[in-house]
Amino acid sequence: xxxxxxxxxxxxxxxxxxxxxxxxxxxxxxxxxxxxxxxxxxxxxxxxxxxxxxxxxxxxxxxxxxxxxxxxxxxxxxxxxxxxxxxxxxxxxxxxxxxxxxxxxxxxxxxxxxxxxxxxxxxxxxxxxxxxxxxxxxxxxxxxxxxx
Numbered sequence: 001x002x003x004x005x006x007x008x009x010x011x012x013x014x015x016x017x018x019x020x021x022x023x024x025x026x027x028x029x030x031x032x033x034x035x036x037x038x039x040x041x042x043x044x045x046x047x048x049x050x051x052x053x054x055x056x057x058x059x060x061x062x063x064x065x066x067x068x069x070x071x072x073x074x075x076x077x078x079x080x081x082x083x084x085x086x087x088x089x090x091x092x093x094x095x096x097x098x099x100x101x102x103x104x105x106x107x108x109x110x111x112x113x114x115x116x117x118x119x120x121x122x123x124x125x126x127x128x129x130x131x132x133x134x135x136x137x138x139x140x141x142x143x144x145x146x147x148x
Contacts, residue, residue, distance in 0.1 A: 007037065007045035017054035024054065030067055032057055032074060064094050 014021040027033050028044075033053060036044045053074070060070045069090040076083040 006048060008048065008050060010044045010046070013046050013050045013054055016051040017058055019054065019058060027054070027057060027067075030071070032067065032071055063091070064098065065090055069094075 008016075010021045010024050014024045017024070024033065025044075028035065033046075033050065036046045036050070039045050056074070056077070057070055060073065061067075065073075073083045073087055073090065076086050
């Protein structure tokens, strides 16, 4: 097999990575892929290692890393140095973000549970209090401008 036939099209790289060809092109525009060689007709021709690079990017995205984080890791990886130390820093930051989001969602769950308990109590007693403007949309306002 010659070097020219060993090259991969953007579609083949995308298929191997499990993303669309547009995603590969986007990653290239964002600097996550070096510009590939072009065929005489102008088609992108990637080396076989582009598949590994694409899988690395996709795995990092699934972990919630931003493209800028991934670019940092790729820059270290491209030097041949182990990216473990910077990866650890990015992952620690991401864990903090996830923990903050979990806390926010737990607060939301608590608020919704309280609202549900109030609604169920009112329904069980046969009386429903007047809606509070901050939480419920009175019928006349809903007709004029929609729910809050």
